[in-house]
Amino acid sequence: MPWSLYLALKQLFPSGKRFPFFTVISMLGVTLGVWCLIVSIGVMGGFHREIRRMIVDTQGDVQIRAGAYLDNVDEVISVLEAQPDVVGVTPFAEGVVMMEHEFKPAFPALQGIDIDRVNSVVPLDSYVRSGSLEDLDDDSVILSSKLAYGIGARIGSVVEVYSPLLLEKMKDGEMMLPRELEVVGIFEIGHQSLDSSVVLVTLRRMQELYGLEEGVHGFNVKLAPDTDPDIAARGMNVALADIAPGAFARSWMDSNQDFLFVVQLEKNMIFFLLLFIIVVAAFSVTSSLLISVVRKTREIGLLSAMGGRARDVALCFCWQALIIGTSGTLVGVGLGFTVLHYRNDIIGLFTRLTGSEEALLRFYEFANLPAYLSPQDLTLIISLAITISTLAGLLPAWRAARLQPVEALRSE
Numbered sequence: 001m002p003w004s005l006y007l008a009l010k011q012l013f014p015s016g017k018r019f020p021f022f023t024v025i026s027m028l029g030v031t032l033g034v035w036c037l038i039v040s041i042g043v044m045g046g047f048h049r050e051i052r053r054m055i056v057d058t059q060g061d062v063q064i065r066a067g068a069y070l071d072n073v074d075e076v077i078s079v080l081e082a083q084p085d086v087v088g089v090t091p092f093a094e095g096v097v098m099m100e101h102e103f104k105p106a107f108p109a110l111q112g113i114d115i116d117r118v119n120s121v122v123p124l125d126s127y128v129r130s131g132s133l134e135d136l137d138d139d140s141v142i143l144s145s146k147l148a149y150g151i152g153a154r155i156g157s158v159v160e161v162y163s164p165l166l167l168e169k170m171k172d173g174e175m176m177l178p179r180e181l182e183v184v185g186i187f188e189i190g191h192q193s194l195d196s197s198v199v200l201v202t203l204r205r206m207q208e209l210y211g212l213e214e215g216v217h218g219f220n221v222k223l224a225p226d227t228d229p230d231i232a233a234r235g236m237n238v239a240l241a242d243i244a245p246g247a248f249a250r251s252w253m254d255s256n257q258d259f260l261f262v263v264q265l266e267k268n269m270i271f272f273l274l275l276f277i278i279v280v281a282a283f284s285v286t287s288s289l290l291i292s293v294v295r296k297t298r299e300i301g302l303l304s305a306m307g308g309r310a311r312d313v314a315l316c317f318c319w320q321a322l323i324i325g326t327s328g329t330l331v332g333v334g335l336g337f338t339v340l341h342y343r344n345d346i347i348g349l350f351t352r353l354t355g356s357e358e359a360l361l362r363f364y365e366f367a368n369l370p371a372y373l374s375p376q377d378l379t380l381i382i383s384l385a386i387t388i389s390t391l392a393g394l395l396p397a398w399r400a401a402r403l404q405p406v407e408a409l410r411s412e
Contacts, residue, residue: 097164
């Protein structure tokens with residue numbers, strides 16, 4: 001072991017002292033900075049990952065939409081399935097309707113799905129909490145959980161559906177009764193907006209409600225893992241140019257680029273702002289080591305008089321800054337992952353004490369607080385924390401290296 005490293009350890013953790021006050025305080029600043037960064041970036045990364053999962057699970061990797069609607073469904077499906085890396089294709093039709101149950105109205109988004117194809121793209125089976133997707137037919141409906149609770153519907157309930165086509169015919173003097181559909185399932189995705197405003201019916205029923213005949217509004221496409229969705233979408237646009245001129249394929253990233261940009265911007269801003277905690281902690285490390293240089297001036301002079309080189313004396317204080325930074329970072333990482341592990345328990349306790357549980361669901365739209373820290377983010381946090389802390393030791397090291405042995409030994 002180099003004598004500069006040994007001396008650095010002895011100065012940070014003197015023999016006979018169980019609680020080296022200045023060392024612990026310096027480490028604590030780094031620990032708090034890393035702790036805050038781990039928790040904040042982990043939660044923001046969790047939101048980003050959860051949003052991606054929900055987008056892909058509900059829309060597929062690529063979505064094809066038309067200006068009006070497409071009526072050559074089988075031909076489009078054949079062309080899409082012939083594309084490389086396409087795993088599944090499912091058509092859909094969607095629109096807003098008025099729904100009523102026991103005089104309680106709602107205005108959800110109605111989505112018509114192809115029962116035979118939907119699970120090849122969208123894993124709806126995994127989100128159905130009550131009932132079964134297999135029970136869905138032209139005379140039934142599956143409600144999202146919050147919507148079902150809002151109108152008081154349950155499995156076996158009958159809901160009345162009023163479509164825009166029905167209302168238009170009523171304006172023309174035609175008498176049409178609303179469609180009565182039986183609730184055969186309730187699904188929950190975990191996103192407040194989707195769980196309170198989406199209704200699933202068969203594609204045939206949706207086509208009948210909107211007067212689409214055999215047409216659809218678009219297609220959801222699932223790709224093989226590790227396939228670039230932007231490249232795949234460009235290939236689909238070329239293939240569809242002749243058979244569906246009005247259709248346009250967009251990847252999930254392209255369709256939601258503005259929203260994803262805002263999420264990434266928030267994550268970067270939080271990282272930038274919380275990094276100042278580590279910068280402030282670095283000034284604390286610098287101050288602590290400068291005080292150590294002043295207090296140990298005679299010892300530094302003695303080391304120089306005994307043949308210690310100025311480089312080794314400076315290295316002693318650089319070692320101290322590195323040890324403080326590394327130790328504080330490791331403790332901060334441990335605390336950060338502990339908080340992330342118990343995040344939902346902590347949030348649950350906080351919301352119960354403040355009565356803000358409903359506000360959390362309303363504004364952040366997640367039933368549980370997601371968390372995900374990528375290896376790249378973790379590596380960046382650790383490397384920046386250790387680097388900044390180590391750089392904090394340069395000024396005290398330079399100050400110690402400049403001390404002349406004679407002047408240092410005369411110091412009182």
